[in-house]
Amino acid sequence: MSNKNIAFSAMREVLTTLYEDMAQDHPQKANVARALALAKKVDKERKELSQRTKAAMRRAKKEGVQIGRKPIDVDLDEVLRLQEQGFGLRAIAEKMGVAVNTIQRARGVLGPRTKN
Numbered sequence: 698m699s700n701k702n703i704a705f706s707a708m709r710e711v712l713t714t715l716y717e718d719m720a721q722d723h724p725q726k727a728n729v730a731r732a733l734a735l736a737k738k739v740d741k742e743r744k745e746l747s748q749r750t751k752a753a754m755r756r757a758k759k760e761g762v763q764i765g766r767k768p769i770d771v772d773l774d775e776v777l778r779l780q781e782q783g784f785g786l787r788a789i790a791e792k793m794g795v796a797v798n799t800i801q802r803a804r805g806v807l808g809p810r811t812k813n
Contacts, residue, residue, distance in 0.1 A: 769795055771803040780804075 758764055771793065779789045786804075790797045 769799050771795060771799055773803055776800060776803050 754764060775793065776789060779792065784792070786797050786800050790800045793800070
Protein backbone atom coordinates (compact mmCIF):
# COMPACT_ATOMS: atom_id res chain seq x y z
CA MET A 698 0.00 0.00 0.00
CA SER A 699 1.42 3.40 -0.95
CA ASN A 700 1.91 6.26 1.48
CA LYS A 701 -0.99 8.14 -0.11
CA ASN A 702 -3.34 5.18 0.38
CA ILE A 703 -2.22 4.74 3.99
CA ALA A 704 -2.72 8.44 4.70
CA PHE A 705 -6.13 8.40 3.00
CA SER A 706 -7.24 5.32 4.94
CA ALA A 707 -6.11 6.86 8.23
CA MET A 708 -7.87 10.12 7.41
CA ARG A 709 -11.05 8.28 6.48
CA GLU A 710 -11.01 6.41 9.79
CA VAL A 711 -10.55 9.66 11.76
CA LEU A 712 -13.33 11.41 9.85
CA THR A 713 -15.66 8.43 10.21
CA THR A 714 -15.07 8.39 13.97
CA LEU A 715 -15.63 12.14 14.24
CA TYR A 716 -18.79 11.88 12.18
CA GLU A 717 -20.17 9.01 14.27
CA ASP A 718 -19.47 10.98 17.49
CA MET A 719 -21.19 14.05 16.04
CA ALA A 720 -24.17 11.96 14.87
CA GLN A 721 -24.70 10.65 18.41
CA ASP A 722 -24.34 14.02 20.13
CA HIS A 723 -25.81 16.34 17.46
CA PRO A 724 -27.86 14.46 14.81
CA GLN A 725 -28.98 17.69 13.10
CA LYS A 726 -25.39 18.92 12.69
CA ALA A 727 -24.44 15.51 11.35
CA ASN A 728 -27.09 15.79 8.64
CA VAL A 729 -25.77 19.23 7.68
CA ALA A 730 -22.23 17.83 7.55
CA ARG A 731 -23.41 14.95 5.37
CA ALA A 732 -25.21 17.34 3.00
CA LEU A 733 -22.14 19.58 2.73
CA ALA A 734 -19.88 16.60 2.03
CA LEU A 735 -22.27 15.37 -0.66
CA ALA A 736 -22.48 18.82 -2.23
CA LYS A 737 -18.70 19.07 -2.34
CA LYS A 738 -18.44 15.63 -3.96
CA VAL A 739 -21.09 16.50 -6.57
CA ASP A 740 -19.32 19.79 -7.37
CA LYS A 741 -16.00 17.98 -7.82
CA GLU A 742 -17.59 15.40 -10.14
CA ARG A 743 -19.26 18.18 -12.16
CA LYS A 744 -15.92 19.95 -12.62
CA GLU A 745 -14.20 16.70 -13.64
CA LEU A 746 -16.96 15.95 -16.16
CA SER A 747 -16.62 19.45 -17.61
CA GLN A 748 -12.85 19.02 -17.96
CA ARG A 749 -13.25 15.63 -19.68
CA THR A 750 -15.88 17.03 -22.05
CA LYS A 751 -13.74 20.03 -22.98
CA ALA A 752 -10.71 17.81 -23.56
CA ALA A 753 -12.74 15.46 -25.78
CA MET A 754 -14.08 18.41 -27.81
CA ARG A 755 -10.55 19.83 -28.28
CA ARG A 756 -9.33 16.41 -29.42
CA ALA A 757 -12.27 15.98 -31.81
CA LYS A 758 -11.73 19.45 -33.26
CA LYS A 759 -8.04 18.66 -33.87
CA GLU A 760 -9.18 15.54 -35.74
CA GLY A 761 -11.43 17.66 -37.95
CA VAL A 762 -14.79 16.62 -36.50
CA GLN A 763 -17.59 19.16 -37.02
CA ILE A 764 -18.66 20.47 -33.59
CA GLY A 765 -22.20 21.80 -33.36
CA ARG A 766 -24.72 22.40 -36.08
CA LYS A 767 -23.48 22.29 -39.65
CA PRO A 768 -23.55 25.65 -41.38
CA ILE A 769 -26.30 26.18 -43.94
CA ASP A 770 -25.01 27.03 -47.38
CA VAL A 771 -27.00 29.80 -49.03
CA ASP A 772 -26.68 30.52 -52.72
CA LEU A 773 -25.58 34.16 -52.50
CA ASP A 774 -26.22 34.72 -56.21
CA GLU A 775 -29.82 33.54 -55.77
CA VAL A 776 -30.32 35.85 -52.77
CA LEU A 777 -28.97 38.80 -54.76
CA ARG A 778 -31.12 37.92 -57.81
CA LEU A 779 -34.27 37.71 -55.67
CA GLN A 780 -33.38 40.99 -53.94
CA GLU A 781 -33.00 42.70 -57.31
CA GLN A 782 -36.43 41.38 -58.31
CA GLY A 783 -37.83 43.17 -55.25
CA PHE A 784 -38.49 40.21 -52.96
CA GLY A 785 -38.30 40.89 -49.23
CA LEU A 786 -36.33 38.88 -46.69
CA ARG A 787 -39.27 36.71 -45.66
CA ALA A 788 -40.17 35.87 -49.23
CA ILE A 789 -36.56 35.03 -50.09
CA ALA A 790 -36.23 32.86 -46.98
CA GLU A 791 -39.48 31.05 -47.78
CA LYS A 792 -38.45 30.44 -51.41
CA MET A 793 -35.06 29.10 -50.34
CA GLY A 794 -36.41 27.05 -47.41
CA VAL A 795 -34.28 28.71 -44.74
CA ALA A 796 -34.82 31.07 -41.83
CA VAL A 797 -34.89 34.84 -42.27
CA ASN A 798 -31.80 35.13 -40.04
CA THR A 799 -29.92 32.88 -42.44
CA ILE A 800 -30.75 35.25 -45.29
CA GLN A 801 -29.71 38.22 -43.16
CA ARG A 802 -26.32 36.61 -42.49
CA ALA A 803 -25.94 35.96 -46.23
CA ARG A 804 -26.85 39.60 -46.92
CA GLY A 805 -24.16 40.60 -44.42
CA VAL A 806 -21.67 38.87 -46.71
CA LEU A 807 -23.17 40.67 -49.71
CA GLY A 808 -23.38 44.02 -47.96
CA PRO A 809 -26.47 46.20 -47.65
CA ARG A 810 -29.01 46.26 -50.45
CA THR A 811 -28.78 49.39 -52.58
CA LYS A 812 -31.33 50.70 -55.05
CA ASN A 813 -30.05 52.00 -58.39
